[in-house]
Amino acid sequence: MDFLIEPLQFEFFRNALYASIMVGALCGLMGVFIVLQGMSYIGHGLSHAAFGGAVVGYLLNINFYAAAAIAAVFAALLIQRINDGKRVRSDAAIGTVTTAFFAIGVALINSQGKFERNFETALFGNILGITDFDLLIVGSVTLICFFAVFANYRGLFFMSFDREAASVFGVRVSRLQFLITLLLALCIIVSMNMVGATMIAAALVVPAASARMLTNSYNRLIVISPIFGMFISLVGLFLSYYLDAASGATIVLTGATVFSLAWLYRLYQDRFISHAHIHLHDGVEHAHPHSHDGDHAHDHKAGNQAPVHSHDGIVHAHSHDHDDKP
Amino acid sequence: MIELRDVTAGYRLNPVFAHLSLKAHEGSFTGIVGPTGAGKTTLLRAILGLIPTTAGEVLVGGTPLSQTRPGLIGYVPQAGTTDSYFPTTVKQIILMGLAGVRRLTPWASRQENTKAEELAEKLGITPCLNHHISDISGGQQQRAFLARALIADPQVLVLDEPTAGVDLKTQNHILRMLAELNREGVTVIMTTHDLNAIAVHLPRVMCFNKGIKAEGAPSEVFTDDILRETFGEELMVLKQEHRIFITGRNPIKFRG
Structure with a gap:
């Protein structure tokens, strides 16, 4: 246990610990919407736009968080606007807009020569350099995001499933989409110094994608994903300390390991653990456990789980169709 | 209950339908039929406010659609979407x-x-x-x-092909459910491709192809001329003991 306690004597590590718990939970929460709405690329893009904004902000003597936030929100709105035109898909809009912002940042760094501020932190992450002010910002954003999701949970759930139907049922889809974009931009900005702009997409997507492997319930997903996010951040933090490696890299590698384990578990579940499909026998719907062997050949287990079963007390077996999907 | 007044909808330079006016009275049951690409789904989307109309207005119970209470209109999207x-x-x-x-x-x-x-x-x-x-x-x-x-x-139920892709038994079950809801006072508007299994049983049908070609009871609307105008195909209407059957005029020949 000493290896867990030893680093806690340092204030910078305690700050990093608090930050990683909050950022992990925050990325886990926001990642659910990113994964379910199929917009994984936006996390990557907005972090790059925020980086460009941060560089411009530095030159104009504007606070890092404010400049990055303005750039990320502006880029997000521009992407949404381009996407509304339906001429190009969102991935093309994200690629064009956010890379342009990033390029502005890179061009300014090159043209200005030496910078007093080290932008490597924003690019690759340094969770061990978290200040009390950073903690205040991260804590505030985490609270805001959790409260906003809680207050709009039903609408966000429906919108993620079927945007058009949601709007017919009175969900203010445009407003909620703007809210999600805004929260996502805030999440990316506060996570940037810890995970780094280059790897934040993984920090956002991996907890939710791993949790998705384990559950088919949205309600459980939105609880498990932040827990995974916290776990991944904490393990990544300790690895970063002991390996003396960039925190972004260790967090993302921990996430990749968690995802791999979740994926293997899912494969094992699908292949070897029995589960039930709904069947129809003479119009009577029921289910009994069985396992899949191969693509969709069914291997009914022996014993009381066999297709031999009873109707009205008479034990018998008959061939039947499965009313399900492969 | 639902009223479209002089509505134009679709793409800005290429509207799917223009200056369309229609009324579905409170407690009515309307089936919209027409070929693929006729604009049936666009019509439903205009009624639901899912696409902006470039002209005209959509009213629900005399109130503009945007001002109606959430849940006033129930919507069942097409299966598989x-x-x-x-x-x-x-x-x-x-x-x-x-x-x-x-x-x-x-x-x-x-x-x-x-x-x-x-x-x-x-x-x-x-x-x-x-x-x-x-x-x-x-x-x-x-x-x-x-x-x-x-x-x-909801007071209005809008369904896009609710019986597509389901077996005959489920089709009948869904249709009976809708009829029961309609008897309880719900206004129902649905699209369907299935003329024989669905449309002929409905109290009111609307033949639609970029505009309303005809509307009324199936016995009045399903005529050779109206179906030709709507579907652009020679179809034959057979009437037997108050039942209507619609089939292609020219038999299709196969080799085997």
């Missing part, structure tokens, strides 16, 4: 119908849960309430979406 792998159960889908109703907490109240269970019972999907959406059949999915449309007590 939603993500079957989304992490949701049948019960959660039904409860989505209340998402437009403001609540302080995200979870459903006991009353809402009871209502969802009663609707599931009514539609025969109680055994699958806790099943994932991908673990149920297409017919059961359609009934789940119908339950979602009904949970907020």
Whole structure:
């Protein structure tokens, strides 16, 4: 246990610990919407736009968080606007807009020569350099995001499933989409110094994608994903300390390991653990456990789980169709 | 109940239909028929406010659509247009119908849960309430979406091809359900491709192809001329003992 306690004597590590718990939970929460709405690329893009904004902000003597936030929100709105035109898909809009912002940042760094501020932190992450002010910002954003999701949970759930139907049922889809974009931009900005702009997409997507492997319930997903996010951040933090490696890299590698384990578990579940499909026998719907062997050949287990079963007390077996999907 | 006044909708330079006016009276049941690409879905989307209309207005009970209360219109989308792998159960889908109703907490109240269970019972999907959406059949999915449309007590129900892709037994079940709802006072508007199994049984049909070609009872509307104008195909209407059958005029010959 000493290896867990030893680093806690340092204030910078305690700050990093608090930050990683909050950022992990925050990325886990926001990642659910990113994964379910199929917009994984936006996390990557907005972090790059925020980086460009941060560089411009530095030159104009504007606070890092404010400049990055303005750039990320502006880029997000521009992407949404381009996407509304339906001429190009969102991935093309994200690629064009956010890379342009990033390029502005890179061009300014090159043209200005030496910078007093080290932008490597924003690019690759340094969770061990978290200040009390950073903690205040991260804590505030985490609270805001959790409260906003809680207050709009039903609408966000429906919108993620079927945007058009949601709007017919009175969900203010445009407003909620703007809210999600805004929260996502805030999440990316506060996570940037810890995970780094280059790897934040993984920090956002991996907890939710791993949790998705384990559950088919949205309600459980939105609880498990932040827990995974916290776990991944904490393990990544300790690895970063002991390996003396960039925190972004260790967090993302921990996430990749968690995802791999979740994926293997899912494969094992699908292949070897029995589960039930709904069947129809003479119009009577029921289910009994069985396992899949191969693509969709069914291997009914022996014993009381066999297709031999009873109707009205008479034990018998008959061939039947499965009313399900492969 | 639903009124379109001089509505133009579709793409800005290429409207799917222009200057369309129609009325579906309170408690009416209307089936919209027409070939693929006729603009039936665009018409439904205009009624639902899912596409901006470039001219005219859509009224529900005399009120502009944008000012109506959430849940006044229930909507059942076409099967297969939603993500079957989304992490949701049948019960959660039904409860989505209340998402437009403001609540302080995200979870459903006991009353809402009871209502969802009663609707599931009514539609025969109680055994699958806790099943994932991908673990149920297409017919059961359609009934789940119908339950979602009904949970907020809509006065108007709009359905896009509700009987597409389901077997005859489920088709009849869905149609009986809709008829029952209509008897309870719900205004129903649906599109269908199926002239023989569905459209001929409806009290009122509207033949639609970029505009209304005819509307009225199937016995009045389904004539050779109107069907030719609507579908651009030679179809034959057979009437026998108050029943109507529609078939192609020229028999199709196969080799084997």
